[in-house]
Amino acid sequence: MAVPLLDVNAQNLPLEAELKATFERVLRSGQFIMGPDVAALEKEIAAMTGARHAIGVSSGTDAILLALMALDIKAGDEVLCPSYTFFATGGCIARTGATPVFVESCPACFNMDFEDAAAKLTNRTKAIMPVHLFGQSADMDPILEFAKERKLPVIEDAAQALGAEYHGRQIGTMGTFGTYSFFPSKNLGGFGDGGMLVSNDDALAEKARLLRTHGAKPKYYHKLVGANFRLDSLQAALLRVKLPHYVRYTANRRANANFYCEKLSLNPHVKISSACDCRTAKKSLGLSEAKIILPVAHPGNSHIWNQFTLRVPGQRDAFRTALTHKGIGTEIYYPVPLHQQECFSALPARRLPVAEQLAQEAISIPVYPELTATQREEVVSAVNDFLQN
Numbered sequence: 001m002a003v004p005l006l007d008v009n010a011q012n013l014p015l016e017a018e019l020k021a022t023f024e025r026v027l028r029s030g031q032f033i034m035g036p037d038v039a040a041l042e043k044e045i046a047a048m049t050g051a052r053h054a055i056g057v058s059s060g061t062d063a064i065l066l067a068l069m070a071l072d073i074k075a076g077d078e079v080l081c082p083s084y085t086f087f088a089t090g091g092c093i094a095r096t097g098a099t100p101v102f103v104e105s106c107p108a109c110f111n112m113d114f115e116d117a118a119a120k121l122t123n124r125t126k127a128i129m130p131v132h133l134f135g136q137s138a139d140m141d142p143i144l145e146f147a148k149e150r151k152l153p154v155i156e157d158a159a160q161a162l163g164a165e166y167h168g169r170q171i172g173t174m175g176t177f178g179t180y181s182f183f184p185s186k187n188l189g190g191f192g193d194g195g196m197l198v199s200n201d202d203a204l205a206e207k208a209r210l211l212r213t214h215g216a217k218p219k220y221y222h223k224l225v226g227a228n229f230r231l232d233s234l235q236a237a238l239l240r241v242k243l244p245h246y247v248r249y250t251a252n253r254r255a256n257a258n259f260y261c262e263k264l265s266l267n268p269h270v271k272i273s274s275a276c277d278c279r280t281a282k283k284s285l286g287l288s289e290a291k292i293i294l295p296v297a298h299p300g301n302s303h304i305w306n307q308f309t310l311r312v313p314g315q316r317d318a319f320r321t322a323l324t325h326k327g328i329g330t331e332i333y334y335p336v337p338l339h340q341q342e343c344f345s346a347l348p349a350r351r352l353p354v355a356e357q358l359a360q361e362a363i364s365i366p367v368y369p370e371l372t373a374t375q376r377e378e379v380v381s382a383v384n385d386f387l388q389n
Contacts, residue, residue, distance in 0.1 A: 003366050003375045005329030008184050010370035011242075011249070012191075018241050026234050034230055037237040042196070044243055048163065049170045051178065051198035053205035056231030057212060060159040060181025060195040061088040065095060066229050067155045067177035067197060068127070070208040073098045077126040081157075082112045083337040084355040085131045089157050090338040098126070099347065102339040104354050108273040108296045110309065110362070111138035113354070118146055125150075130175075131157040134333070134364075135187070135253075135306035136297060137166035140174050147175075155179065159195075160306035162188055163250055167300040172198050177208075182239055187253065187306050188246055194235040252369035253305040256376060260308060260367070261294055263380045269387045272296055291315065291387055293361075307333060308367035316363050322386045323365070328379055331364050 012019065026037065038056045046054035057063045073079060075097030081089050083102035090100040101120050104113035112130045128147055130138035140156075147154045154175030158164070162180045164171045172178025182194035199205045207224075210217055215224030264270045271290035293311035297303035312319045320330050337355040338344060365379055 001374060001378050002327035003329060003371070003378050005331050005364070005366050006185055006368050007370060008189060010368070011189070015241055015245075019238055022237050022241050023234065026237050029233075032233050035233040037233050037240060038231050041231075041236040041240050041243070044240065045162075045180075045196050046198065048243075048246075049173050049178070049198055051170075051173045052200045052202070053198060055197040055199075055205065055208055055212060056236055057195045057197055057229045058231060059193040060179055060183060060186075061092060062227075062229045063159075063179035063181070063195040063197040064088055064092040064129075064155065064157060065227075066208055066211055067179060068092055068096045068098070069211050069226070070204050071127060071153050071155075071176070073126055076124065078122060078124040079127045079129055080117045080120060080125060081129040081338075082131050082133075082355070083339040083350075083352050084110060084334065084358050085133060085157070085338065086159070086334065087338065087341070088159070089129060089131055090341075090344065093129070094344070099124075100338070100344070101125070102337070102344075102347075102350055102352060102355075104352050105358060106139075107311075107354050107358065109136050109138075109298055109301075110134060110295075110358060111136065112143070114139055114142045114146070117143070121150065125152065127153045127155060127176075129155045129157055131159075132161035132164060132171050134295070134309050135161045135164055135304040137161065137164055137171045137301050139298070140166050140169075140171075144174060153177070159183075160186060161304060162186070162196075163246065164304045165302040173200065176201060176204065182235070185306075187249060187304055188239065188242060190235050190239050192232075192235060194231055194239065196231075249369040250304050252371075253367055254303070256367045256369070256371050257295075257303070257305040257308050259376050260365070260380065264292070264294060264383060267292075267384055267387055270294060292319075292383070305367050307331075307364040309333065309362050309364045311358070311361040312363055313361050316361055319386055320363060322389075323382050326378075326382045326385075328382045329366055333362060333364055335359055 077098040093100040104116035158172040159181035182190035211226035215226030272294040
């Protein structure tokens, strides 16, 4: 049985009648830019996360860029961010003219190595941007304490982790800004691009709203040089149809992840990191006796499993080929860390061995909410078959 990496139709088509009715309502309204659906979605995301302000934007990437612009990050500044992440994290920093300073990752949870970030602080550092990768929070307490001591704003890149928690706190709401994405592959996936910026700072939120619409207030009177970061009314309306189902989507993803961990850990060639935090995880980077290393949810984190990412030391390509042969979808997030990307080659050379190792070993398998029991068994069977060879 074929098992795709993601099946958006399995989630969207059961809502087809409601989605079509919503489309028709927006069509007949004639109001396609901003409007009541955007305001309503902002209110609903603010209530869900506990943020004081939620600002609908055109994409998760633009949410990051808007946060940086609201903080006046500019040429000559530096921003600390992980190297092992999606390009938008570092790319948005560069687009402001600032320099991304790439930081190591935790080999167990894949998130920012705080100790490495602290070691790279300079007098040009103007912000720190942890990423909550694959649906799990970064280790925020030391990051927040570090930022507070040095009066640095924190931008949480939570594109993959809407609804995840860190010791009972919603990720995205602990820093100065939090950014979310509604790209179709995300846990709350839209029907194109879309994103959300959240903040508890009244003044910064107002500035971000101004920048979202070319810095104009009122219309045609421009206080700042902003951009067009508006969220389409139709995207907001369709997302509102899916939002009430989000708790169920998350519960299903967690059930699928738990199933994989339970079944795959029975194989003697599979290991799971016993590390309870990012610092102890570094000591178990190798786990050289393992053919496959399972992802871990650190205690205190409520992981929402946007991806279920394995490490396959030395055999990732063969593993992917074997699963592809059996019709199992996989994806490599991410094959080249940011510090090794061609577009950043002019930056000072950095050696980030953990990020580089993760880029060589990591591979994600299907974990989307609509997986059937038979499909989950098929994935586990394919992995075990590979390990027998």
